[in-house]
Amino acid sequence: DTEVTQTPKHLVMGMTNKKSLKCEQHMGHRAMYWYKQKAKKPPELMFVYSYEKLSINESVPSRFSPECPNSSLLNLHLHALQPEDSALYLCASSLDSQNTEAFFGQGTRLTVV
Amino acid sequence: GDSVTQMEGPVTLSEEAFLTINCTYTATGYPSLFWYVQYPGEGLQLLLKATKADDKGSNKGFEATYRKETTSFHLEKGSVQVSDSAVYFCALIGVDTSYGKLTFGQGTILTVHP
Numbered sequence: 083d084t085e086v087t088q089t090p091k092h093l094v095m096g097m098t099n100k101k102s103l104k105c106e107q108h109m110g111h112r113a114m115y116w117y118k119q120k121a122k123k124p125p126e127l128m129f130v131y132s133y134e135k136l137s138i139n140e141s142v143p144s145r146f147s148p149e150c151p152n153s154s155l156l157n158l159h160l161h162a163l164q165p166e167d168s169a170l171y172l173c174a175s176s177l178d179s180q181n182t183e184a185f186f187g188q189g190t191r192l193t194v195v
Numbered sequence: 196g197d198s199v200t201q202m203e204g205p206v207t208l209s210e211e212a213f214l215t216i217n218c219t220y221t222a223t224g225y226p227s228l229f230w231y232v233q234y235p236g237e238g239l240q241l242l243l244k245a246t247k248a249d250d251k252g253s254n255k256g257f258e259a260t261y262r263k264e265t266t267s268f269h270l271e272k273g274s275v276q277v278s279d280s281a282v283y284f285c286a287l288i289g290v291d292t293s294y295g296k297l298t299f300g301q302g303t304i305l306t307v308h309p
Contacts, residue, residue, distance in 0.1 A: 124299035
């Protein structure tokens with residue numbers, strides 16, 4: 083199994099809603115990542131978890147709240163988002179966090195209305 | 196800081212044409228280098244990688260060689276297909292980078308016509 087699975091694939095939410103994005107991998111990877119990608123741009127790193135601990139927060143607004151319940155799961159909780167937060171949210175994982183390639187999921191296409 | 200520069204696109208080719216997408220980088224030491232591909236409506240897929248100078252990464256007919264002297268990692272394919280139409284990202288993980296942070300180039304859109 084070399085997959086990173088993200089759910090849902092598409093999400094439309096209002097600015098007052100609370101929703102969660104989910105990510106799962108069963109490759110035994112100990113580093114997991116959230117990226118945000120706007121159209122025609124490269125992904126931008128948001129958060130890094132290493133061995134289930136938050137290691138990097140790239141100054142992301144608090145309306146995005148990550149959670150790593152165990153080594154296989156990564157969530158991104160969303161609350162009071164703005165229309166400009168509409169984007170493709172990508173989860174990735176790697177064996178560890180030192181110079182090893184990352185494997186990406188298919189992404190969640192988020193639209194904030 | 197680390198940076199990656201890719202040739203500007205979009206690149207439009209006919210099927211069976213030769214492909215080159217240029218990528219150069221700025222980083223200290225010997226970073227790990229990657230090419231990722233993103234098909235329409237999908238996430239990123241790792242296409243190939245190289246972790247030391249003169250390494251050649253290859254996959255699905257694509258190749259790239261880690262050139263330390265020119266700080267380059269150009270992507271090549273001898274004969275492209277319509278199915279290769281996608282966005283290609285060159286990326287690196289620097290030796291001083293904490294926690295596997297990828298530095299991406301801006302991406303190159305490739306369109307292949309029959």
